[in-house]
Amino acid sequence: MRPDPTATPLHSERLDLLPIAPEHAEELAAALADPALHTFTGGHPATPEEMRARCVRLAAGSPDPAERWGNWVLRLRADGALTGYVQATVRPDEAELAWVVGTTWQHRGLATEAARTLLAHLTATGTTTAVAHIHPAHHASARIATTLGLRPTPHRHHGETRWQTVLPHPPTASRNP
Template identity: 70%
Template sequence: MRPDTTVTLHGDRLDLVPVGPEHAEEMAAALADPALHVFTGGEPATADALRTRYARLAAGSPDPAEAWGNWALRLRADGRLTGYVQATIGPDATEIAWVLGTPWQGCGLATEAARTLLAHLTATGTTTVLAHIHPDHHASAAIARALGLTPTEVWQDGELRWRLECPPTG
């Protein structure tokens, strides 16, 4: 069974809501710090660029063998968007990623969001989870470790592949 990418997921402090063009303005502000791009390259996206990107993501993958899940992180305490998690769900593995705006870093929200996503994925049949992390991005490596992922020896675009094998459900 393929995970449902259109449902809202709930963590302890966060709601993970399927991202759409209506989130662009607030997400552009949440992700405006250029420091978020130190390890991934690029620069903060404008609200217009995010609106276009989110519309494309909401339309889904053009590859029928792959599904995209993209969730904005809404902090329940104040209703603000703080970042996102994403999953690229393929036939053999699911790749996950997380980004949290600078003002909300350091208090476990990225780990909570990634853990909430992972629980949803594994509950719906995902057995192999991958993440690609820059070798100097210690905070992301700590999140991967907290989720149970371990580093492999595979490199892709300057990032190390981390992997988790989950027992099949059912």
């Protein structure tokens, strides 16, 4: 049985990726309060109460036993600010990735750093394929996906392009008889 890749804190050069919890709700709602973040995804910025309900739901995990939800908030170690989140819906054959960084912290490479850290973790835990669904006009997310090694496919889902890559197999320990 593969280890659960969704329940552990992760760390990158500048960020701590912490499993999402209800106590992150108020700070996460403030970090993601810019309506511009919803240009490609729709919706509106969550109120603290809406974000708390979302955090509770995400922390509880998927109701589908065939998938696991991994949701990590991004804590910038330099100043302790919560800057956004990354997430992975992990199924037996693939992990679907998403990333969001508040506008205050954009253009610093934080989304790329966090997504790269998540992808390395998923690869090490045996995930074989990574996908992301990106709006065709969302050039910043497309650049992140390209940096991660994902490539656009001809497939569309709700108006978004499916990006995909096959991940390398993690090294296995050799067994001596």
